[in-house]
Amino acid sequence: MKIAVIGTGYVGLVTGTCLAETGNEVVCVDIDASKVEKMRQGIVPIYEPHLDLLFERNIKANRLSFTTSLEEGLEHGDIIFLALPTPEDEDGSADLSYVLGVSEEIGKKIKQYKVIVDKSTVPVGTSEKVHAVIAENAICEFDVVSNPEFLREGFAVDDFLKPERIVVGSSSDRATELMQKLYRPFVRSGNPIIVMDEKSAELTKYAANSFLATKITFMNEIANYCEKVGADVDKVRVGMGTDSRIGKRFLFPGIGYGGSCFPKDVKALQKAGKEEDYDFKILNAVIDVNQKQKTILLPKMDDYFGDLSGKKIAVWGLAFKPETDDIREAPSIDMMNGLLEKGASLSVFDPEAMPNIKRKFGEKLSYADSMYAALKDADALLICTEWSIFRTPDLNKIKDLLKSPVIFDGRNLYNVNDLQSEGFTYISIGRNEIR
Ligand code: NAD
Numbered sequence: 001m002k003i004a005v006i007g008t009g010y011v012g013l014v015t016g017t018c019l020a021e022t023g024n025e026v027v028c029v030d031i032d033a034s035k036v037e038k039m040r041q042g043i044v045p046i047y048e049p050h051l052d053l054l055f056e057r058n059i060k061a062n063r064l065s066f067t068t069s070l071e072e073g074l075e076h077g078d079i080i081f082l083a084l085p086t087p088e089d090e091d092g093s094a095d096l097s098y099v100l101g102v103s104e105e106i107g108k109k110i111k112q113y114k115v116i117v118d119k120s121t122v123p124v125g126t127s128e129k130v131h132a133v134i135a136e137n138a139i140c141e142f143d144v145v146s147n148p149e150f151l152r153e154g155f156a157v158d159d160f161l162k163p164e165r166i167v168v169g170s171s172s173d174r175a176t177e178l179m180q181k182l183y184r185p186f187v188r189s190g191n192p193i194i195v196m197d198e199k200s201a202e203l204t205k206y207a208a209n210s211f212l213a214t215k216i217t218f219m220n221e222i223a224n225y226c227e228k229v230g231a232d233v234d235k236v237r238v239g240m241g242t243d244s245r246i247g248k249r250f251l252f253p254g255i256g257y258g259g260s261c262f263p264k265d266v267k268a269l270q271k272a273g274k275e276e277d278y279d280f281k282i283l284n285a286v287i288d289v290n291q292k293q294k295t296i297l298l299p300k301m302d303d304y305f306g307d308l309s310g311k312k313i314a315v316w317g318l319a320f321k322p323e324t325d326d327i328r329e330a331p332s333i334d335m336m337n338g339l340l341e342k343g344a345s346l347s348v349f350d351p352e353a354m355p356n357i358k359r360k361f362g363e364k365l366s367y368a369d370s371m372y373a374a375l376k377d378a379d380a381l382l383i384c385t386e387w388s389i390f391r392t393p394d395l396n397k398i399k400d401l402l403k404s405p406v407i408f409d410g411r412n413l414y415n416v417n418d419l420q421s422e423g424f425t426y427i428s429i430g431r432n433e434i435r
Contacts, residue, residue, distance in 0.1 A: 001024045001025075001078060001079060001178075001181070001182055002024070002025050002076055002077050002078045002079070003016070003019050003024050003025065003026045003027070003077050003078070003079050003080075003081065003182075004026070004027050004028075004029060004073035004074060004076055004077025004079070004080045004081065005019075005026060005027075005028045005029065005073075005080075005081040005083055006029045006030075006070065006073060006080065006081065006082050006083065006084060006102055007029075007030060007082065007083040007084040007085070007098075007120075008028045008029075008030040008035065008036075008039065008045075008066070008083070009046070009083065009085070010046060010048065010151075010153055010156060010260070010326065011083040011119055011120075011149050011151065011156075012028065012030075012081070012083030012084075012119075013028065013039075013044075013045070013046065013048075013051070013055075014048060014051060014151060014156040014157060014160050015081055015083055015119060015149070015160065016028040016064060016081075017051060017054045017055050017058060017064060017157075018054065018157065018160040018161055018186075019182070020054075020058035020061075020063040020064040021054050021057070021058060021161070022185040022186070023063070024063065024182070025062075025063050025076070026058075026063060026064050026065075027065050027066075027067060027072065027073045027076040027077060028064070028065070028066050028067070028073075029066075029067055029068070029069065029070050029072070029073035030066070030068065031068065032068075033068050036066045036067065036068050039066040040065075040066050042055075042056060042059060046325065046326075047324060047325040047352045048153065048154070048156050048157060048324070049154065049155070049157065049323055050157040050158070051156070051157050054157065070102070070105055070106075070109065071109055074106060074109050074110055074114070075111075077114070078113075078114060078115065078178075079114070079115045079117060079178060079179075079182065080106065080114055080115065080116050080117065081117045081119050081147075082099055082102060082103075082116065082117065082118050082119060082120055082130075083119045083120060083149075084098040084099050084102060084120050085098050085120070086098065086099060086120045086121055086122055086264075086268075087264060088263070088264040088267055088268070091271060092267040092268065092270065092271040093123070093267075093268055093271040093272065093275075094121070094122060094123050094264070094268040094271075094272075096122065096123075096126060096129070098120075099118065099120055099122060099126065099130065100129060100130065100133050103116070103129075103130045103133040103134050104133050104134075104136070104137070106134055106138075107133060107134035107135065107136055107137035107138045108137045110134075110138060110139075110140055110142060111139065111140055112140050113140055113141045113142060114140075114142045114143075115142070115143050115144075115145055115174075115175045115178055115179070116130065116134065116142060116143070116144045116145070117144075117145045117146075117147045117179070118130060118144065118145065118146050118147065119147055119148070119149045121148060121149075121205050121206070121209070121261065121265055121268075122146075122202055123202065123206070123268060123269075123272045124199045124202045124203050124206075124272065125199065125202070126146075126202060127144050127145075127146045127169065127198035127199070127202065128198070130144050131144045143170065143172040143174065143175035144175075144198070145168060145169060145170045145172075145175050145176075145179060145198070146167075146168075146169030146170070146198040146201040146202050147166070147167065147168055147169070147179065147201070148167055148169075148201055148202065148204060148205035149205075150163065150164070150165075150167075150205070150208065151163075153259070153260075153321070153323070153324040153326055154321060154322060154323030154324045155323070160186070161186060162186070162189070162191075163186055163187070163191060164191055165191055165192050165193070165194055166183050166186070166187065166191075166192070166193045166194065167194050167196065167201050167204050167205075168180070168183075168193060168194070168195045168196070168201065169195075169196055169197055169198040169199070169200060169201025169202060170195065170197075170198065171197060171198065176195055179193075180193055180195075205265070206265055206268065206269040206272075207269075209261055209262055209265040209266065210265065210266050210269050210283060210286070212250055212262065213257055213262040213263075213265075213266050213286055213290070214282060214283075214286050215250045215251070216250055216252075216253075216254075216256075216257050216290075217256075217257070217285075217286045217289050217290050217293070219233070219237065219250075219251045219252070219253045220253050220254070220256065220289060220290070220293045220429075220430075221289060222236060222253070222430070223253035223429050223430025224293075224296070224429075224430065225430075226430040226431070227429075227430055227431075230432065232430070232431050232432055233253050233412075233429070233430030233431060234412065234430075234431060237251045237252065237253070252411075252412065253412065253429045253430050254293075254331075254386075254410055254411045254412065254429055255293060255294055255295075255296060255297060255331040255335065255384060255410035255411070255429070256290045256291075256293035256294040256296075256331045257290055257320075257331075258294070258320035258321075258328070258329040258330045258331050258333075259320040259321065259326065259328060259329055259330070260320075260326060260328040260329070262329075263290075263329045264329075266283055266286055266287055267287060269283060270283040270284065270287065293331075294331040294334040294335065295331075295334050295335060295338050296410075296429070297335065297382065297408050297410055297427070297429075298335065298338045298339070298342075300408065300427050301313075301339070301380070301382070301408055302342070304380075304406070304408075304425070304427065305379070305380075308339060308342040308343060308344045309342060309343030309344070310343060310344075310345075311343075311344045311345075311379040311380070312344070312345045312346075312347060312377060312378045312379055312403075313339055313344050313345070313346050313347075313378060313379065313380055313381075313382050314346075314347050314348075314349075314368075314374040314375045314378035314380070314381045314382065314402070315332065315335070315336060315346055315347070315348040315349070315374070315381075315382050315383075315384060316349055316350075316371055316374065316381060316382070316383045316384070316385070316387075316390050317332060317350055317383055317384040317385025317386065317387055317390065317411070318330060318332045318333075318348060318349075318350035318353040318354070318356075318357045318384065318385060319332075319350055319352060319353035319385050319387075320332075320385070321385060321386075322385055322386055322387045322388065323352075323387075324352065324353070325352040325353045325355070325356055326353070326356070327353050327356045327357055327360065330353075330384070330385075331384055331410065332357075332384035332385065333360070335382065335384055335410070336348070336361070336365070339382075340364060345366070346364075346365050346366065347365070347366045347367075347368050347373075347374045347375075347376070347378055348365050348366070348367060348368065348374060349367075349368045349369075349370065349371045349373070349374040350385065350387070351387055351389060353385075354367055371389065371390065371393070372394075372397055372398075372401060375397075375398060375401035375402050376401050377401075377402075377403060378401075378402055378403065379402070379403050379404065379406065380402065380404075380406035380407065380408060381398065381402060381406070381407045381408070382407075382408045382409075382410070383407070383408070383409045383410055383411055383413060384410050384411070385411065386411040386413060390413055391413055395419075395422050395424070399422070399423070399424075404425075405422070405423055405424045405425065406424070406425045406427075407419065407424055407425070407426050407427070408427050408428075409426065409427070409428040409429070410428075410429065411429075412428045412429055412430075412431065414426065414428075416428070416431050416432060
């Protein structure tokens with residue numbers, strides 16, 4: 001099938017590449033000329049495990065190409081995916097200007113039947129808006145489908161190739177059939193393609209992300225309470241998670257959720273509720289608790305040092321989660337801003353996110369070549385992201401390099417007793433602290 005994907009970020013590039021992998025001819029369109037140039041030279045512009053292999057293979061096979069010309073993409077594709085940003089607007093709602101702006105252009109440019117597939121995360125009713133904007137100028141038939149994306153950064157390729165489910169929101173049989181044909185190779189193991197109306201599909205995505213953000217946040221509150229009463233959140237987590245109604249996943253406490261999706265999606269649903277005179281009380285609490293959770297280790301660091309001014313803190317992990325270079329809304333940013341404000345200096349390390357953090361913080365931070373290099377002469381280590389390489393470090397090396405053996409762990413990576421017996425001061429989230 002002939003596909004165009006508009007927007008080649010985490011979602012668009014993975015979508016385009018994976019659709020090429022099953023034999024489709026895909027043209028990816030992006031407004032960012034330097035990004036397109038890079039991709040044409042065979043360079044993957046983001047870090048996403050396994051993407052490079054598929055990217056290279058499909059370019060070589062002439063199934064995947066890149067352009068800045070929307071016209072070219074529209075001429076090529078029978079199915080047009082919109083994988084455009086829907087960032088948080090000033091009032092918390094989803095900014096639809098990218099989606100509607102491109103839709104307007106689509107309306108002016110298409111000459112024969114196309115299926116326009118919205119993969120961006122958008123509020124209920126956006127399909128109708130996209131349809132109306134295209135219809136203003138279109139001289140041919142077209143259908144608009146809502147096809148929210150559930151991939152996780154860090155596992156995006158696997159998630160796309162083997163999705164747990166695919167949601168297709170469509171009221172057109174013709175478009176639904178095309179979508180089912182396109183996605184059939186990805187659900188051979190029997191996972192469902194769930195067809196529903198456009199509005200329900202749009203809301204499914206917001207509901208899923210808001211539920212996951214709520215689950216994390218609930219556990220963070222339990223962790224904070226554990227600290228007050230001397231309970232251990234790790235034990236509570238295992239005790240709870242073995243109940244199949246609850247499940248083991250997404251119960252790990254820490255310094256809050258971040259990323260390009262949860263924060264903006266929870267806020268967008270809250271705002272969309274307000275517009276209908278509906279107050280999402282749970283979401284209000286989730287947003288509030290998560291914002292505080294991001295810097296929950298700051299007062300603990302303050303308490304420990306008395307005065308953070310002049311202290312050097314090593315930071316491990318800057319990305320909003322492991323296996324990505326994405327730093328959007330990362331808790332590390334809130335922690336580092338807080339520490340800088342208090343006069344601390346920071347020596348930082350992340351396996352993939354250093355260039356993005358450097359663009360944001362510039363000379364305010366010192367960038368280490370390795371996780372151990374970051375520790376040299378630091379007063380403490382702060383862990384913000386649970387990259388695997390941080391999980392079993394050489395504790396003797398950490399002790400040798402730090403001025404004194406102090407770890408503030410925002411991701412509960414280590415066993416409290418192990419660190420205690422090694423002589424560390426180890427302060428984490430919701431567990432019995434050692435001082
Ligand atoms: P992104 O910011 O990584 O990428 C967006 C791309 O669109 C950029 O390359 C940008 O240059 C391009 N672009 C902007 N305006 C354009 C235009 N007029 N024409 C062509 N290209 C244009 O975004 P993303 O993370 O891929 O997210 C895209 C959408 O998917 C958002 O709605 C997001 O909420 C949703 N989503 C994201 C994820 C995720 O994990 N990142 C998961 C599911 C859904």
